[in-house]
Amino acid sequence: MSSKVYDVAIIGAGCCGASIARKLSAYDVSVVLLEKCADVCFGVSKANSGIIHAGFHHPVTSLKARLEIRGNLMFDQLHYELNFPFKRVGIIVAAFSVEEMKTVEHLYAQGIANGVPQLEVCSRERILALEPQLNPDVVGGLFAPTGGIIEPYRYVFALVENAQKNGVEVKTNFTVSKGIKEGDYWIVESKEGETVKAKYVVNSAGLYADEISKCFGAEEFKITPRKGEEFLLQRNARGFPNHVIFPVPGKHTKGILVIPTVEGTLMIGPTAEEIDDKEDLTTTPQNLEKVFIQATYMVPTISRREIITSFAGLRPTLPGNDFYIEPSQKQPNFIQVAGIQSPGLTASPAIGEYVKDILKKCGLKLLEKSDFDPYLPKQIRVRELAFEELEELIKRNSKYGNIVCRCECVSEAEIVEAIQKGHTTLDGIKFYTRAGMGLCQGAFCTYKILKIISRETSIPIEKITKRGGGSWIIYKKLKDLELMENLRRI
Amino acid sequence: MIEKNYDVLVIGAGAAGMASALEIASAGAKVAIIDREPYLGGILPQCIHNGFGVHLFKEELTGPEYAERFISQIKSKDIDVYLNSTATRMAVHQPVKQVNICSSEHGAFKINATAIVLAMGCRERNRGNLGIPGTRPAGIFTAGLAQRLLNIDGYLPGKRVVIVGSGDIGLIMARRLTWTGAEVLGVIEILPYPSGLTRNIVQCLHDYDIPLYLSHVVTKIEGKDRVEAVQITPIENGVLNEAKTFRIECDTLLFSVGLVPENELTQSAGIKLNPETGGPLVDSRLMTSAEGVFACGNVLHVHDLVDWVSQEAQLCGKEVLSFLEGKTKEEVQGKVTVGPNLKYIIPNKYRLRTKNRFSMRSLIVKDKATLLIKQGERIVKRVPLRHVKPAEMFHVEVKPEDLIDTRENGELLPLQFSLE
Numbered sequence: 001m002s003s004k005v006y007d008v009a010i011i012g013a014g015c016c017g018a019s020i021a022r023k024l025s026a027y028d029v030s031v032v033l034l035e036k037c038a039d040v041c042f043g044v045s046k047a048n049s050g051i052i053h054a055g056f057h058h059p060v061t062s063l064k065a066r067l068e069i070r071g072n073l074m075f076d077q078l079h080y081e082l083n084f085p086f087k088r089v090g091i092i093v094a095a096f097s098v099e100e101m102k103t104v105e106h107l108y109a110q111g112i113a114n115g116v117p118q119l120e121v122c123s124r125e126r127i128l129a130l131e132p133q134l135n136p137d138v139v140g141g142l143f144a145p146t147g148g149i150i151e152p153y154r155y156v157f158a159l160v161e162n163a164q165k166n167g168v169e170v171k172t173n174f175t176v177s178k179g180i181k182e183g184d185y186w187i188v189e190s191k192e193g194e195t196v197k198a199k200y201v202v203n204s205a206g207l208y209a210d211e212i213s214k215c216f217g218a219e220e221f222k223i224t225p226r227k228g229e230e231f232l233l234q235r236n237a238r239g240f241p242n243h244v245i246f247p248v249p250g251k252h253t254k255g256i257l258v259i260p261t262v263e264g265t266l267m268i269g270p271t272a273e274e275i276d277d278k279e280d281l282t283t284t285p286q287n288l289e290k291v292f293i294q295a296t297y298m299v300p301t302i303s304r305r306e307i308i309t310s311f312a313g314l315r316p317t318l319p320g321n322d323f324y325i326e327p328s329q330k331q332p333n334f335i336q337v338a339g340i341q342s343p344g345l346t347a348s349p350a351i352g353e354y355v356k357d358i359l360k361k362c363g364l365k366l367l368e369k370s371d372f373d374p375y376l377p378k379q380i381r382v383r384e385l386a387f388e389e390l391e392e393l394i395k396r397n398s399k400y401g402n403i404v405c406r407c408e409c410v411s412e413a414e415i416v417e418a419i420q421k422g423h424t425t426l427d428g429i430k431f432y433t434r435a436g437m438g439l440c441q442g443a444f445c446t447y448k449i450l451k452i453i454s455r456e457t458s459i460p461i462e463k464i465t466k467r468g469g470g471s472w473i474i475y476k477k478l479k480d481l482e483l484m485e486n487l488r489r490i
Numbered sequence: 491m492i493e494k495n496y497d498v499l500v501i502g503a504g505a506a507g508m509a510s511a512l513e514i515a516s517a518g519a520k521v522a523i524i525d526r527e528p529y530l531g532g533i534l535p536q537c538i539h540n541g542f543g544v545h546l547f548k549e550e551l552t553g554p555e556y557a558e559r560f561i562s563q564i565k566s567k568d569i570d571v572y573l574n575s576t577a578t579r580m581a582v583h584q585p586v587k588q589v590n591i592c593s594s595e596h597g598a599f600k601i602n603a604t605a606i607v608l609a610m611g612c613r614e615r616n617r618g619n620l621g622i623p624g625t626r627p628a629g630i631f632t633a634g635l636a637q638r639l640l641n642i643d644g645y646l647p648g649k650r651v652v653i654v655g656s657g658d659i660g661l662i663m664a665r666r667l668t669w670t671g672a673e674v675l676g677v678i679e680i681l682p683y684p685s686g687l688t689r690n691i692v693q694c695l696h697d698y699d700i701p702l703y704l705s706h707v708v709t710k711i712e713g714k715d716r717v718e719a720v721q722i723t724p725i726e727n728g729v730l731n732e733a734k735t736f737r738i739e740c741d742t743l744l745f746s747v748g749l750v751p752e753n754e755l756t757q758s759a760g761i762k763l764n765p766e767t768g769g770p771l772v773d774s775r776l777m778t779s780a781e782g783v784f785a786c787g788n789v790l791h792v793h794d795l796v797d798w799v800s801q802e803a804q805l806c807g808k809e810v811l812s813f814l815e816g817k818t819k820e821e822v823q824g825k826v827t828v829g830p831n832l833k834y835i836i837p838n839k840y841r842l843r844t845k846n847r848f849s850m851r852s853l854i855v856k857d858k859a860t861l862l863i864k865q866g867e868r869i870v871k872r873v874p875l876r877h878v879k880p881a882e883m884f885h886v887e888v889k890p891e892d893l894i895d896t897r898e899n900g901e902l903l904p905l906q907f908s909l910e
Contacts, residue, residue: 402594
């Protein structure tokens with residue numbers, strides 16, 4: 001067992017854990033980020049819709065409204081520093097009846113109370129001018145130009161990468177199973193048999209925050225997964241809107257949205273359904289039908305022929321639906337960051353700051369580092385380069401000329417970079433580079449990526465997984481072909 | 491910046507690209523052929539089963555053997571081959587077309603050409619585009635990916651396999667996997683009849699007692715990390731009979747559910763596509779909506795036999811030569827219309843002075859069918875067909891002597907096809 005005692009151990013490397021880690025990396029404290037999956041951002045955050053909310057959906061009295069507004073404002077700076085794709089495309093709420101317009105008025109008042117800038121109640125003409133893709137039956141709506149879109153995984157990867165650059169250690173495949181208080185620090189044990197010691201522990205374990213709290217002897221609460229199913233549609237989809245389009249919200253959810261992604265694909269969803277199983281990521285024909293019916297009601301040109309794929313994600317919800325971010329009342333130096341569902345991604349930068357302040361109040365000494373480097377270079381993407389830039393790049397590294405993923409135009413060099421950054425599963429590489437995310441869904445590039453991973457890491461192809469655990473891809477290497485190859489050599 | 495100049499650039503060095511390049515080069519035109527893979531032949535090298543070339547060479551060849559017939563000729567002819575080279579952008583609405591190419595071997599460069607042949611082939615439809623419900627574990631492959639892994643790289647993807655869709659690649663893989671020691675537990679087909687060729691149903695399934703479930707649908711994929719099982723539901727009287735849902739435990743799913751012409755490059759160049767085929771709209775010369783840009787093979791429409799791909803590509807090569815010589819420019823063309831019981835017809839136009847060759851697919855399964863071709867009210871031809879089904883493409887020739895020059899408002903009357 002290592003005798004090192006970290007100042008802070010953060011449990012869970014989703015958008016909250018990553019944001020907290022990155023925030024703390026600006027200070028002279030030692031931090032370890034613990035993740036049960038094979039890679040960071042493999043849990044709740046992976047299936048996030050990627051919307052940076054404007055801040056009009058929640059009442060001013062809630063913690064989430066405060067952190068949402070604050071978080072939204074922080075994205076320009078973060079985007080500048082970390083270079084993940086981010087666009088303030090704006091959000092539209094489309095109302096289809098006089099009744100719904102009343103809710104729009106309410107959202108407007110709530111947004112103004114929360115301090116949302118540039119919020120506008122729109123007439124039918126105004127909303128159709130902003131969004132010609134809308135169903136002409138629209139009667140009006142709300143326009144929030146400060147709403148935006150990101151790719152959740154690239155945001156989390158960037159936060160973690162920058163945190164690592166500034167000294168944060170990351171341990172993946174570390175499933176926390178027990179927390180034991182010993183003197184002035186916690187001993188954090190993992191199911192895999194590893195141990196980490198830390199003076200402070202942050203519980204940002206998403207769906208499992210309740211179980212983590214329990215195994216530290218802290219508060220008892222119950223996280224209920226709320227499942228959301230979504231569809232991804234191809235680039236240049238006919239229904240691609242200029243803004244994120246929301247319906248008028250229901251009681252518990254923001255409804256089925258039409259989302260233009262930063263990469264130019266189109267996303268529709270999510271549904272909202274409370275379930276029991278924290279691992280239930282199944283999609284069902286009934287829910288996907290619901291998504292299509294509601295999305296095409298708002299944007300009639302959306303076509304089923306343009307589907308790339310569907311997926312499901314789980315929101316970790318608490319009774320009352322607000323965020324639960326505070327020091328444990330039962331255990332010292334244990335900070336709860338739980339119930340972070342929508343707008344958790346938007347709020348995450350503010351959550352990082354908020355948790356940093358909580359830690360400070362709990363006695364963690366925070367001295368700013370003189371050598372903190374807040375920047376990450378822009379990732380090179382062959383797809384986005386001008387011909388002349390690509391020409392120069394290939395001269396320096398011919399691997400940029402080898403297009404491995406034809407659908408998303410991802411080069412071998414980009415895949416090697418992802419591997420060097422520690423993403424060694426197929427999904428890790430997919431989320432980092434987009435290889436395998438396009439129309440063929442990996443039919444043409446999977447074998448190439450397997451070979452590159454194996455070459456770069458010396459992991460035999462049979463041991464490479466889709467996303468860690470038992471997600472093996474290849475059963476075995478065939479012996480008879482080896483024999484044939486041998487014969488050919490003779 | 492490196493720019494290279496050719497009469498013709500062929501994009502894709504599979505069966506279509508090679509045959510058209512050879513045809514064009516044989517007349518002395520300066521041809522370049524590019525392919526993203528490090529070898530010639532496209533998908534053929536991984537198709538190690540036999541049955542290729544029966545029509546073209548009157549022999550049963552394997553995929554690699556069939557490819558080799560063309561590869562050896564390409565190498566002996568004056569054709570510039572650029573491998574490991576991906577076309578990333580085309581500018582085609584101009585007399586000299588320009589294609590941007592990205593290559594690990596040759597760097598980033600541009601090719602200027604008077605004509606372009608699109609021969610990029612197709613891709614497999616997959617679980618994602620079909621929206622099959624359930625979880626998203628490892629162990630879900632397209633049949634072609636599994637074929638590649640097994641036949642070229644020597645990797646067995648799983649032990650207990652269920653194949654979704656009765657397309658030819660899936661059937662071939664059922665047999666191949668069985669030979670390799672995997673257990674193939676069934677082939678699930680949504681339609682009441684198989685999608686693949688009859689010979690493959692017999693030789694790949696019946697010979698190995700692999701059950702074929704017609705009118706059945708995969709209603710759920712189970713498994714968290716790796717595929718654990720699939721739920722299968724029969725369709726009875728047009729609806730799912732959920733009471734009869736059954737489960738097969740397996741670790742691998744192969745999808746063989748059809749192919750889609752790969753035209754993202756075509757589309758981004760502003761060339762018009764045919765929604766029925768997914769390929770570009772072409773006139774009687776196999777020329778797309780961009781003057782001087784031709785298409786052939788699976789990028790145009792999905793073929794069931796490679797022989798037909800090669801044949802279409804050879805014809806396409808001839809048309810490219812006529813275009814280069816300026817011969818076909820003035821020829822009047824009329825529309826081709828797709829009538830009852832036909833899915834599509836290629837090409838989408840006909841001409842009077844030169845022989846027309848049409849490829850088409852039926853929407854129905856029928857013995858002793860008749861293809862009726864009309865110009866206005868005039869019957870051009872009645873073609874008796876012994877047996878038609880959606881899985882098997884058929885061809886018809888319409889010669890200049892079959893046609894008359896009848897016009898309405900200066901336009902040739904459409905040539906109407908229907909199947910009865």
